[in-house]
Amino acid sequence: MNAAGAVIARVALDTPAGELFDYSIPASLAGTVQPGQLVTVPFGRRLVPGLVTALAESTDVPADKLRDLATVCDSIPPLDRAWLALGRFAARYYHRPLGEVLLPALPPMLRDPASWPRLAQRSHVLAYRLQEGAAADLLAALPPRAPGVRRLAEALIAHGSLDERAAVALYAQARTRLEAWCTAGWLVREQRAAALLDVRAASATPPPALHAEQCAAVEAITSATGFAPMLLHGVTGSGKTEVYLHAMAEVLARDPAAQVLMLVPEINLTPQLEARIAARFPHMPLATLHSGLAEQVRAMQWLAAHRGEARIVLGTRLAILASLPNLALILVDEEHDTSYKQQEGLRYSARDLAVWRAKQRGIPVVLGSATPSLETWWRARQGAYCTLTLRERAQADAVLPRIGLIDLNLERQRQRPLQDGLSVPLIEAMRQRLARGEQTLLFLNRRGYAPVLSCASCGWLSGCPRCSAYLVLHKPERRLRCHHCGWEERIPHHCPDCGNVDIAALGHGTQRLEERLVALFPEARIARIDADSTRRKGTAEALFEEVHAGQVDILIGTQMIAKGHDFQRVTLVGVVNPDQAMFSHDFRAAEHLFAALMQVAGRAGRAGLPGEVLIQTRYGEASALQALLRHDYDGFADAQLAERQQAGLPPFSYQALLTAEHRELAGAQAFLRAAREEALALAGDTVHILDPVPMSMVRIANRERAQMLVESDSRMALQHLLAAWMPACDRLPQRQGVRWQLEIDPLRI
Numbered sequence: 001m002n003a004a005g006a007v008i009a010r011v012a013l014d015t016p017a018g019e020l021f022d023y024s025i026p027a028s029l030a031g032t033v034q035p036g037q038l039v040t041v042p043f044g045r046r047l048v049p050g051l052v053t054a055l056a057e058s059t060d061v062p063a064d065k066l067r068d069l070a071t072v073c074d075s076i077p078p079l080d081r082a083w084l085a086l087g088r089f090a091a092r093y094y095h096r097p098l099g100e101v102l103l104p105a106l107p108p109m110l111r112d113p114a115s116w117p118r119l120a121q122r123s124h125v126l127a128y129r130l131q132e133g134a135a136a137d138l139l140a141a142l143p144p145r146a147p148g149v150r151r152l153a154e155a156l157i158a159h160g161s162l163d164e165r166a167a168v169a170l171y172a173q174a175r176t177r178l179e180a181w182c183t184a185g186w187l188v189r190e191q192r193a194a195a196l197l198d199v200r201a202a203s204a205t206p207p208p209a210l211h212a213e214q215c216a217a218v219e220a221i222t223s224a225t226g227f228a229p230m231l232l233h234g235v236t237g238s239g240k241t242e243v244y245l246h247a248m249a250e251v252l253a254r255d256p257a258a259q260v261l262m263l264v265p266e267i268n269l270t271p272q273l274e275a276r277i278a279a280r281f282p283h284m285p286l287a288t289l290h291s292g293l294a295e296q297v298r299a300m301q302w303l304a305a306h307r308g309e310a311r312i313v314l315g316t317r318l319a320i321l322a323s324l325p326n327l328a329l330i331l332v333d334e335e336h337d338t339s340y341k342q343q344e345g346l347r348y349s350a351r352d353l354a355v356w357r358a359k360q361r362g363i364p365v366v367l368g369s370a371t372p373s374l375e376t377w378w379r380a381r382q383g384a385y386c387t388l389t390l391r392e393r394a395q396a397d398a399v400l401p402r403i404g405l406i407d408l409n410l411e412r413q414r415q416r417p418l419q420d421g422l423s424v425p426l427i428e429a430m431r432q433r434l435a436r437g438e439q440t441l442l443f444l445n446r447r448g449y450a451p452v453l454s455c456a457s458c459g460w461l462s463g464c465p466r467c468s469a470y471l472v473l474h475k476p477e478r479r480l481r482c483h484h485c486g487w488e489e490r491i492p493h494h495c496p497d498c499g500n501v502d503i504a505a506l507g508h509g510t511q512r513l514e515e516r517l518v519a520l521f522p523e524a525r526i527a528r529i530d531a532d533s534t535r536r537k538g539t540a541e542a543l544f545e546e547v548h549a550g551q552v553d554i555l556i557g558t559q560m561i562a563k564g565h566d567f568q569r570v571t572l573v574g575v576v577n578p579d580q581a582m583f584s585h586d587f588r589a590a591e592h593l594f595a596a597l598m599q600v601a602g603r604a605g606r607a608g609l610p611g612e613v614l615i616q617t618r619y620g621e622a623s624a625l626q627a628l629l630r631h632d633y634d635g636f637a638d639a640q641l642a643e644r645q646q647a648g649l650p651p652f653s654y655q656a657l658l659t660a661e662h663r664e665l666a667g668a669q670a671f672l673r674a675a676r677e678e679a680l681a682l683a684g685d686t687v688h689i690l691d692p693v694p695m696s697m698v699r700i701a702n703r704e705r706a707q708m709l710v711e712s713d714s715r716m717a718l719q720h721l722l723a724a725w726m727p728a729c730d731r732l733p734q735r736q737g738v739r740w741q742l743e744i745d746p747l748r749i
């Protein structure tokens with residue numbers, strides 16, 4: 001369609017009502033409107049942002065109803081076809097209106113027309129790089145309120161050169177502070193200070209020589225032509241990151257416009273990796289994208305990717321929706337990680353969309369993991385994905401850790417009671433590490449002090465008034481907190497039911513563990529990393545930095561510490577309580593437990609000193625634990641696949657989950673039953689529609705929840721049914737008062 005001839009713009013709006021809206025292009029804007037452009041349009045009595053998806057010469061909207069486009073955003077180049085196609089695919093596959101996919105995929109500032117004019121000027125702040133020469137300028141421009149950065153800049157000037165470690169640390173610090181300035185609006189006023197941080201030029205130590213398996217992997221990635229999905233299956237510490245960096249270097253060198261997208265599962269993995277990439281590629285513009293960035297920063301980073309300026313884009317799952325006009329390679333680190341699945345709104349899998357994007361563009365995509373998801377493993381087993389294997393740890397003398405079980409039944413027989421969840425052998429092993437000056441990492445995936453408070457005389461338990469869950473005791477804050485709805489209250493002095501003052505904390509969380517360790521090892525330096533200890537921006541980074549610098553003897557933490565981090569001094573990993581995860585009805589529970597344990601075990605002994613992993617358990621015979629003792633991912637995965645195949649479960653079938661919530665469970669169930677009737681009328685015998693059931697946590701924030709699973713051996717048949725079924729659900733009278741949503745390929749059931 002020629003822009004000059006078009007009189008109608010088809011616009012996507014962020015609204016659940018309908019798909020696209022037609023607007024006429026007023027004469028004043030004739031010839032300027034293109035697909036992919038941001039616009040504002042009148043909608044009801046408001047002016048709202050929209051995205052032009054297509055132009056047309058005519059419309060079915062009657063002339064008296066047809067309204068004019070209001071404004072066109074000319075400070076942001078139009079989104080390209082590939083990006084619009086990604087949005088269309090996601091809308092179709094996940095069954096959401098296109099507008100509810102496209103607009104939320106943009107950073108919040110781009111959805112706010114008031115900020116459009118400003119965005120054009122600000123993208124250069126992206127640089128974040130401080131050349132030594134620019135440090136003096138920066139110092140002069142600094143507001144007096146930034147003493148930390150002032151010191152930093154002084155240090156930069158003082159140092160002739162920095163080694164990689166120092167450079168990386170400095171860069172990470174400076175980066176955090178720069179973000180704070182951006183938020184405060186300081187940077188924007190000071191154009192001179194905007195050409196920031198490049199501590200890297202001073203450093204850039206050469207990369208290590210790759211070992212043979214790494215070479216082979218890099219070679220396979222860089223010699224691939226067209227769409228090439230690959231599984232990089234490397235044991236923990238085998239140097240997968242080095243493979244990514246080398247492949248990246250090659251792709252970037254080959255084509256001066258090429259962009260590489262690298263996804264990581266956790267925000268707290270970005271600073272270290274960003275610093276490492278920055279040190280390795282001193283002159284390559286790098287953008288990061290994750291939800292922890294200040295709005296302005298995020299918008300600028302996003303635009304740098306969109307304009308093709310950023311050559312490397314590092315981000316969490318939301319980065320898969322970034323506009324990347326010259327995308328040439330996608331790397332998905334820890335591809336098995338469930339945080340690649342968005343849990344609200346558009347419930348996409350960033351890993352799956354990565355594969356789709358690679359296919360659409362005809363480029364390689366590397367899915368890396370020590371514990372691949374069974375979906376990926378199955379595709380690799382079938383030859384649909386090419387498998388690249390790293391069998392050995394990368395660093396000289398580093399071998400996989402020895403894994404042992406501590407049998408808690410035996411501990412009880414021997415009458416050696418646990419001390420706040422810690423067994424005697426684990427405490428002894430920690431004592432040895434302390435004596436040798438080595439680090440211990442303790443993994444307990446439960447934050448807070450104790451999961452519940454209880455009355456010894458009447459049996460009262462601290463339930464949440466709004467959820468079917470217990471209030472968790474947070475001792476330092478002196479609060480009881482619901483981890484599901486956010487409800488908070490003071491810790492009662494006596495039992496609310498019977499008045500008894502003898503109320504006790506049951507079970508253990510990370511805070512309680514920390515308290516006990518302080519008592520056990522008063523001389524040790526102990527740090528705790530969980531969502532509570534890292535609530536303030538920058539604290540997680542600072543804590544990890546202390547661990548890496550050897551200023552911590554014992555690190556306690558939740559899954560935040562369990563994956564991805566390349567700890568060089570940890571020789572003991574203790575798994576405090578894996579048993580709570582062992583009795584789930586979810587068919588993926590064993591897979592997730594195995595992956596979590598193998599990942600956390602993989603933090604031990606990465607740099608030459610022998611590592612040991614001790615797992616406290618009452619169920620040592622469990623197949624996940626037995627396979628773990630042998631470091632046998634392959635055997636475990638193949639056995640799981642055989643079970644799944646027999647039971648007709650994913651990856652041998654495809655699922656969608658319809659969930660409904662209502663003030664009363666009956667209301668949610670009634671909706672699902674009605675929806676089921678509709679589905680039965682539409683479905684052939686290739687799609688199986690299960691009965692609605694209450695969810696295992698039935699009430700959250702005073703709403704009761706039920707779910708219904710739909711499955712099929714054929715993805716096409718399932719998709720076909722959903723396409724016809726969803727509009728029917730929208731019309732059901734039982735939907736009154738019900739919030740419902742569909743999730744495709746659910747990971748937790």
Ligand SMILES: Nc1ncnc2c1ncn2[C@@H]1O[C@H](COP(=O)(O)OP(=O)(O)OP(=O)(O)O)[C@@H](O)[C@H]1O
Nearest residue numbers: 208209210211236237238239240241242394564566
């Ligand atoms: N060829 C090499 N020679 C020496 N050291 C290397 C080599 N490749 C990587 N390393 C080092 O080995 C360590 C582990 O590498 P990396 O963190 O990339 O492992 P990984 O495979 O990503 O592990 P995980 O899955 O546990 O996160 C790092 O300290 C890295 O610098």
Ligand SMILES: [Zn+2]
Nearest residue numbers: 464467482485
């Ligand atoms: Zn609650």
